[in-house]
Amino acid sequence: MSDFLLGEQRNMLTAAKQFIEFVNKGPSPFHVVDECKNLLRAQGFKELRERDSWKVEKNQKYFVTRNQSTIIAFAVGGEFKPGNGFTMLGAHTDSPCLKVKPKSGKIRHGYHQVGVQLYGGGIWNTWFDRDLTVAGRVLVKEGDKVRHRLVNVKRPILRIPHLAIHLNRKVNDHFGPNLESELLPIIASTVESASSAPGSSKHSPALLDAICSDMGVEKSQLLDFELCLADTQPASIGGALEEFIFAPRLDNLVNAYCGLLGLIESCAVDSLNSDPNIRMALLFDNEEVGSTSAQGAQSSLTEWILRRLSTGGSRTAYEEAIPKSFLVSADQVHACHPNYADKHEDNHKVGLHKGPAIKFNANQRYATTAISASILRVIAEKASVPIQDIVVKNDSPCGSTIGPIISAKLGLRTVDMGSPQLSMHSIREMCCTSSISQSIALFKTYYNTFPAVDESFIVE
Incomplete structure (x- = not known):
């Protein structure tokens, strides 16, 4: 194996081990949010409270919590003005x-x-x-x-x-x-x-x-x-080749962690100075029970925060911002199970180590459209991250995510996606180590490049 590949493997394993530390510190949504706050504060994010008046500034980073189980972090682009868009990623902090x-x-x-x-x-x-x-x-x-x-x-x-x-x-x-x-x-x-x-x-x-x-x-x-x-058994690296993660709560701490790290790492480069958008990571509680709560994705929390950040422009600044905005709804997907391959659609058998998958459903259980999927594909190509597609069989029930909820509530372009795993909703789940570094790279590139990618799409 070349030195380059060995280096890539070491980086992948390092990222996976750091994620495992996060999982072990997050046995409840309250602990997950507390650890997110620690990560954000260490990178200069400032805490805001909903009950206070806000004065946010360009090139500054903030976060706000609700119920101590939902957290929204955001970084204001240096070129942002009210009426500009929001580059958003949503995941959830809870697990069965x-x-x-x-x-x-x-x-x-x-x-x-x-x-x-x-x-x-x-x-x-x-x-x-x-x-x-x-x-x-x-x-x-x-x-x-x-x-x-x-x-x-x-x-x-x-x-x-x-x-x-x-x-x-x-x-x-x-x-x-x-x-x-x-x-x-x-x-x-x-x-x-x-x-x-x-x-x-x-x-x-x-x-x-x-x-x-x-x-x-x-x-x-x-x-x-x-x-x-x-x-009490801690998460661990597993498999004879150290290529798996055996852990509780992979659904959906993989995307909560990687989305937050993607936001943090995107702010470590100069791209925030020239960004016309606000970059946001939204990590909600209660997704596993339908999101109908004050701290869930079905609440008015997202809209209220977007409106607060849109103040100072025209009377329609919020309404102008929505068509310029985008949401990546990130939630885990089912990898093809070798013992039950007939449970998966023939042309959409998702594999470990092959990259995140875009979710499609004709009945809008997922919010993906051809446009939103194409935007993510362009960004993934820039990040050198492979992308898979997943569709649930017609004779199988299909779950859902916060994607359709927020998309319908706000009229927001949305793509549903996630990394592959096995044993979903078990007390111990299984995914691949490459999911962590791939997802962080994809989300970081998304935050850095979305406004420019969006400008390149001529769809009106």
């Missing part, structure tokens, strides 16, 4: 998981258990026999104040054990657990926990003890919390 119920404490047959809700469309049987913990946010009373705090209990404190095959001989024929009664994790035995009976508490004392110990607070300070269950 189990969430602790508001009253979660249960005692059954000698065990303390934790009641959970299903969040999103997970492959729930993959949560059995895993070393689980909790992570999320806690509202803590501190004197006469209430503060938002993050918690991530690093040690395994929960487990959902399988029923032994001796007691269920058909378990390998079909395993579909009862999602209310059989998906209850065990946190302790009542024998070991006899000294701390739950009494009137809404939650198992063992759960509250673990949270308080991790945070260094008293139980009396806990007001409420939102906790996700998470696997």
